[in-house]
Amino acid sequence: MKKYLFTIALLILAAVAVATYFLFDPSQYALFPRCPFLVITGLKCPGCGSQRVIHSLLNGDIAAAWHYNALMVAAIPAIILYSYAEITYKRHPSLYDNLNRPPVIWGIFAAIVLWWILRNIFGW
Numbered sequence: 001m002k003k004y005l006f007t008i009a010l011l012i013l014a015a016v017a018v019a020t021y022f023l024f025d026p027s028q029y030a031l032f033p034r035c036p037f038l039v040i041t042g043l044k045c046p047g048c049g050s051q052r053v054i055h056s057l058l059n060g061d062i063a064a065a066w067h068y069n070a071l072m073v074a075a076i077p078a079i080i081l082y083s084y085a086e087i088t089y090k091r092h093p094s095l096y097d098n099l100n101r102p103p104v105i106w107g108i109f110a111a112i113v114l115w116w117i118l119r120n121i122f123g124w
């Protein structure tokens with residue numbers, strides 16, 4: 001019973017979060033937290049613009065989402081694949097294992113660091 005209550009509470013929380021990001025543009029309301037790295041350093045972190053990406057995608061504006069954080073938009077298929085591998089681990093352990101091999105993880109890490117550097121040089 002407790003497990004179901006926890007799941008229901010989690011689903012309600014997720015629905016509230018999705019509705020909030022759908023209805024309110026994070027660039028227009030102070031309700032949304034600002035990136036601490038940006039506030040302290042004046043530089044963008046790899047995740048800067050993510051809240052605006054979520055708002056744009058929920059409203060069907062892919063071009064705006066790409067403008068706010070291209071890496072996050074480009075990573076959506078990978079996020080879906082990793083989620084699928086996590087959920088189906090017992091049925092497809094090799095998919096999970098292959099996605100979590102050190103060269104793959106290091107490749108993702110390198111892409112994120114490269115994105116972080118380039119977006120601060122070119123203002124992306």
Ligand SMILES: [Zn+2]
Nearest residue numbers: 035045047048
């Ligand atoms: Zn940031």
